[in-house]
Amino acid sequence: MNKLTCTNCAAANSANAKYCSKCGHALPQFRTEINTESVQTHKSGSSKIILGLVLGLIAFGLTSWAVQQIFFAPPSFDKVMMAAASELNKSCPMMVDQYTRLDNTIAMPNNSFQYNYTLVDIDRANVNLDTMRKYVEPSIINNVKTNPDMKIYRDNQTTFVYYYKDKNGEFAFKVNVTPEMYE
Incomplete structure (x- = not known):
């Protein structure tokens, strides 16, 4: 189980306590925050990869079609x-x-x-x-x-x-x- 250490008297306190059991000083509150920036970066990175793949496939398809029409199309x-x-x-x-x-x-x-x-x-x-x-x-x-x-x-x-x-x-x-x- 996690313990919080008082910054005033260095006493060990339970993780859910707001005040030190020995000196009554307010304990630091550690909040578990999700780093939204890294999540957004990850999502943004995934979006960029997917967008790059889609654009790459479209470019490949258009290039392939153009080559077929120019070099391999039957004469009119x-x-x-x-x-x-x-x-x-x-x-x-x-x-x-x-x-x-x-x-x-x-x-x-x-x-x-x-x-x-x-x-x-x-x-x-x-x-x-x-x-x-x-x-x-x-x-x-x-x-x-x-x-x-x-x-x-x-x-x-x-x-x-x-x-x-x-x-x-x-x-x-x-x-x-x-x-x-x-x-």
């Missing part, structure tokens, strides 16, 4: 179409059949891909272009629907434009194949 479909047009254009002009020559291809805005053809033996003045268009259009639509090489374009809702010129380089007709036509 516009870039895929431009690359395909460039690759096709390397072998142009190219005869598709005895009447048709593919002059070049163009990746157009709004997810459109244009094929530019020349009808090598046809003069627009000597042919009914509406009849020719009605003959060619179903074949083009069927090709877009069934050609496995066109799947990536179908999946990305690409509009195909087939632009035809006659042997003199004058506009003959154009066929647009929209996603609604090949789905």
Whole structure:
């Protein structure tokens, strides 16, 4: 059991006494105080650690996402179409059949891909272009629907434009194949 020592006469007193049993002098009162400063520092230190961990995780997540987007993101479909047009254009002009020559291809805005053809033996003045268009259009639509090489374009809702010129380089007709036509 704890004893209090009187500061006046050095007598031992019980721990809960207020006055010295020998001289009657007031005994010092020792209070057990919780050092709130150290508790607050401890809490404050814990808060700082937790805050640091949370901010570190957020920074790591954002950095990881940015690296993924910059270095590992797949190219946009516009870039895929431009690359395909460039690759096709390397072998142009190219005869598709005895009447048709593919002059070049163009990746157009709004997810459109244009094929530019020349009808090598046809003069627009000597042919009914509406009849020719009605003959060619179903074949083009069927090709877009069934050609496995066109799947990536179908999946990305690409509009195909087939632009035809006659042997003199004058506009003959154009066929647009929209996603609604090949789905």
